[in-house]
Structure formats: structure tokens, C-alpha cells
Amino acid sequence: MHARTHVWGAPARLFRRLFGGVLLGGVLFSGVLLGGCAADRDSANRAATPPDSLRAAVESRIAALNDMREALAQTIETPDVDRSTFERVCRPVGMRAQQMARRQNWTVQQLAVRYRTPPHEPDAEADSVHAVFARNPKTMDTWIRTVRGGASGWRYLRRITVQPSCLACHGAEAARPAFVRKGYPQDRAYGFEAGDLRGVYAVFVADSLLTRRPVAR
Ligand code: HEC
Numbered sequence: 478m479h480a481r482t483h484v485w486g487a488p489a490r491l492f493r494r495l496f497g498g499v500l501l502g503g504v505l506f507s508g509v510l511l512g513g514c515a516a517d518r519d520s521a522n523r524a525a526t527p528p529d530s531l532r533a534a535v536e537s538r539i540a541a542l543n544d545m546r547e548a549l550a551q552t553i554e555t556p557d558v559d560r561s562t563f564e565r566v567c568r569p570v571g572m573r574a575q576q577m578a579r580r581q582n583w584t585v586q587q588l589a590v591r592y593r594t595p596p597h598e599p600d601a602e603a604d605s606v607h608a609v610f611a612r613n614p615k616t617m618d619t620w621i622r623t624v625r626g627g628a629s630g631w632r633y634l635r636r637i638t639v640q641p642s643c644l645a646c647h648g649a650e651a652a653r654p655a656f657v658r659k660g661y662p663q664d665r666a667y668g669f670e671a672g673d674l675r676g677v678y679a680v681f682v683a684d685s686l687l688t689r690r691p692v693a694r
């Protein structure tokens with residue numbers, strides 16, 4: 478079980494625990510959110526809390542996506558992990574993420590510092606949040622105000638945690654299935670242990686979409 482923590486709506490004590498002494502947090506906080514006004518904690522908290530309807534729509538869909546991966550991974554029989562097995566795990570998750578993006582007009586990504594494939598390398602902002610998650614294992618997710626592709630909006634980032642069932646393909650380097658070793662020459666997504674931070678889900682919703690009702694799943 479993970480404690481659920483909304484960084485920006487959290488009390489000052491939690492805030493200090495997460496960001497105290499963390500240069501990165503300060504940069505994110507003052508640069509992205511406040512334009513240099515990091516001292517005003519209260520206004521920052523308000524500024525970084527998305528409308529309830531948006532929060533519910535994004536968080537529930539990403540939770541469902543994560544549940545889907547974990548449920549699929551549990552169906553793996555370790556001795557014969559091959560391409561057809563993979564078709565039942567991370568590929569449908571990626572497809573569902575892109576389907577969600579198209580339907581809602583959101584950007585939906587899975588990003589990881591130790592990625593399996595280079596398109597999943599984090600941008601600078603996601604990399605900063607990834608680092609905060611890495612240092613704070615109980616921090617589950619966060620919302621930030623940001624600008625992407627020239628549009629201002631909300632970005633939601635949520636931790637992806639390694640489960641024992643993931644290790645069939647993300648465990649020891651030499652134990653990776655053949656289709657991974659052959660098919661992903663730039664793979665860095667191995668050597669994990671259960672409980673590790675695997676990466677982040679990252680959703681961006683432009684402000685221009687906020688008057689729109691989310692499309693049914
Ligand atoms: C059967 C093998 C297999 C299993 C089991 C598996 N994965 Fe993956 N995973 C892959 C492959 C292959 C990719 C690359 C997908 C692609 O080509 O986009 C991948 C990609 C990912 C990515 C996208 C980011 C990246 O590194 O490129 C994440 C996140 C991820 N896996 C997390 C998990 C988690 C968490 C679990 C367990 C709940 C899991 N995987 C179980 C094979 C697997």
C-alpha cells in the first residue's frame with residue numbers, strides 16, 4: 478500500500494519534508510509554479526491544485542491503467558516469457574494510454590530514467606519529479622502548473638512501482654527474455670527490485686480543455 482500524498486495541498490511539515498534542502502524542488506516550485514515567489518507557500522498550494530473534476534478524471538484513469546498492468550503482469554508464467562506474453566502486458570498498457578490521449582486530447586506518457594526504449598526518456602520537468610519520487614518513497618503523485626508546446630495547463634505525475642511480477646522482464650540483466658535482449662538494444666530497464674521506482678505516468682491537460690467534459694472511458 479502506498480500513502481497517497483498531494484504535494485501541493487499538503488501541510489507545511491510535509492512540504493518541508495519533501496522539499497527541504499532539495500534544490501530541485503525549489504527550482505520546480507519557484508520556476509515552474511510561481512515565477513520566483515517561493516516564499517508564498519499558501520498561494521502556491523492554491524495555484525497548484527487543479528479543479529476537482531479534472532483531478533478525478535485524470536487520477537481515476539491513470540489508476541485504472543496502472544491496475545491493468547499489474548493485473549496483466551500477474552498472469553505471467555515465468556519459464557515462458559516470450560513476445561506473445563509481452564503482448565499481454567506492457568503493449569496493451571501503452572495502447573490504452575494512447576487511446577486515452579486521443580479520446581481526451583491529453584498527452585499521456587510513461588517515462589523512466591532507466592527506460593527500455595529511448596522515446597520514454599523523461600523531459601527535464603518529468604526528470605525533476607522522478608528525482609523527488611526517488612527520494613521520497615511515500616510520495617505517490619503530484620500536480621504541477623506548467624507550459625507544454627506553448628500551452629499552459631496542468632501536469633499530473635504518478636509513481637510506477639516495480640512489483641514482483643515485473644521482474645520477469647525488468648529483473649536481472651542476464652535474465653531478460655530473448656525478445657527483450659534482441660529487440661531493445663538501448664534497454665536500461667533491468668536490474669530492478671520489487672518496490673523500486675520504475676518510472677512515472679505523466680499526463681498533460683491544456684487549460685483550453687478544462688471547459689470540456691471528459692469523454693467516457
Ligand atoms: C513480459 C515482459 C514484461 C513484463 C512482465 C513487464 N514489462 Fe514493462 N516493458 C516490457 C517491454 C518489452 C517494454 C517496452 C515497451 C515498448 O516497446 O514500448 C516495457 C515497458 C515498460 C514501461 C515503459 C517505460 C520504459 O521503460 O520504456 C514501463 C513503465 C514498464 N514497462 C513497467 C512495468 C511494470 C511496472 C511491470 C510490472 C507490473 C512490467 N513493466 C512488467 C516488458 C515487460
